[in-house]
Amino acid sequence: MSGVAPPLDRRALGLALTRIANIRSADALAAAGDPPATQARRIGLTGAPGAGKSTLAGRLALSRLDRGRLGVLAIDPTSPKTGGAILGDRIRMDDLAGSENLFIRSFGSRSAADGLTDNLHELLETMDRFGFDEVIVETVGVGQAEVAARTQVDTLILVIPPDAGDVVQAMKAGIMEVADIFAINKADMPSAAKMAIEVKRIIALTHRGHDGNDGDGGGGWVPPVVLTSQADPDSIVQLSAQVDRHAEWLRASGEQAARALARRRYWLRRWLERNAQQIIDREPAAFFEMPRAQQMTTLLEQLGRLPGGGVV
Ligand SMILES: Nc1nc2c(ncn2[C@@H]2O[C@H](COP(=O)(O)OP(=O)(O)OP(=O)(O)O)[C@@H](O)[C@H]2O)c(=O)[nH]1
Ligand SMILES: [Mg+2]
Numbered sequence: 567m568s569g570v571a572p573p574l575d576r577r578a579l580g581l582a583l584t585r586i587a588n589i590r591s592a593d594a595l596a597a598a599g600d601p602p603a604t605q606a607r608r609i610g611l612t613g614a615p616g617a618g619k620s621t622l623a624g625r626l627a628l629s630r631l632d633r634g635r636l637g638v639l640a641i642d643p644t645s646p647k648t649g650g651a652i653l654g655d656r657i658r659m660d661d662l663a664g665s666e667n668l669f670i671r672s673f674g675s676r677s678a679a680d681g682l683t684d685n686l687h688e689l690l691e692t693m694d695r696f697g698f699d700e701v702i703v704e705t706v707g708v709g710q711a712e713v714a715a716r717t718q719v720d721t722l723i724l725v726i727p728p729d730a731g732d733v734v735q736a737m738k739a740g741i742m743e744v745a746d747i748f749a750i751n752k753a754d755m756p757s758a759a760k761m762a763i764e765v766k767r768i769i770a771l772t773h774r775g776h777d778g779n780d781g782d783g784g785g786g787w788v789p790p791v792v793l794t795s796q797a798d799p800d801s802i803v804q805l806s807a808q809v810d811r812h813a814e815w816l817r818a819s820g821e822q823a824a825r826a827l828a829r830r831r832y833w834l835r836r837w838l839e840r841n842a843q844q845i846i847d848r849e850p851a852a853f854f855e856m857p858r859a860q861q862m863t864t865l866l867e868q869l870g871r872l873p874g875g876g877v878v
Pocket of ligand 2: 619620621640704
């Protein structure tokens with residue numbers, strides 16, 4: 567792919583990403599055409615604030631530059647507490663810049679009208695259109711952002727700092743079950759080894775019986791646990807190797823196709839929900855006094871009048 571793509575127009579890409587980051591989700595959906603013919607490999611990095619995601623994303627990107635054109639998108643949380651994080655990310659990540667094949671962009675979710683993660687799909691499709699071979703996406707692993715990130719990436723890495731004791735407890739039920747790879751980060755800290763053991767124990771519990779073709783849909787992939795540290799290049803190589811191993815598994819198991827299909831379902835569902843929401847929000851109080859059946863018929867009629875891809 568990288569051999570065929572025209573030179574990267576950084577300015578045009580930057581403008582396109584800014585535009586999508588700043589429009590309402592309904593408008594982003596309306597502007598979307600058909601999915602690009604080729605798609606970048608998408609690697610997600612998620613985890614609690616301060617887990618070391620940006621640092622790790624940068625190291626991973628550097629170690630994978632030989633794969634072709636590589637992008638890093640960092641989506642920052644809206645929380646005013648982390649107000650400095652956007653600039654922080656940029657400084658740390660820009661240390662790596664200078665490579666022709668590398669494009670790094672950090673976003674503040676604050677700037678979007680209804681949550682930047684809502685437009686993640688369109689941001690990633692833009693990267694596809696600009697001929698990227700791989701894109702690393704950083705999101706903070708909480709709530710809705712997580713759901714969006716999970717659907718959008720091929721391989722999801724959960725970044726866990728060594729001192730995240732309670733976090734692991736809290737995440738047991740949700741995110742831990744959807745992560746493909748666990749990175750116990752800041753492995754230079756003494757508590758990392760203990761955290762790795764704890765995480766492996768949880769994986770053993772949640773993935774019991776997943777080590778064969780048990781037909782459970784996740785069949786055969788037991789998430790590996792990798793100890794990573796900014797100061798240890800070998801640990802980044804190991805993480806990168808697990809990403810490749812997961813890619814191979816996705817292909818061989820048919821899960822790749824299943825995820826691509828899930829992504830398309832998700833897009834269409836979002837399109838429908840957003841349009842329905844806009845129509846419903848516009849209705850006056852009197853509308854809701856009508857019999858329910860009539861409300862539904864009216865709503866469906868209005869949806870039916872939408873041009874393909876359009877928004878009322
Ligand atoms: N000891 C140690 N500290 C690290 C390592 N990697 C990152 N840090 C530090 O951890 C802090 C947070 O790093 P970031 O990479 O900004 O973490 P993040 O998860 O992207 O943070 P947010 O985007 O704000 O959620 C910084 O002070 C880093 O210097 C590591 O391998 N070891
Ligand atoms: Mg960050």
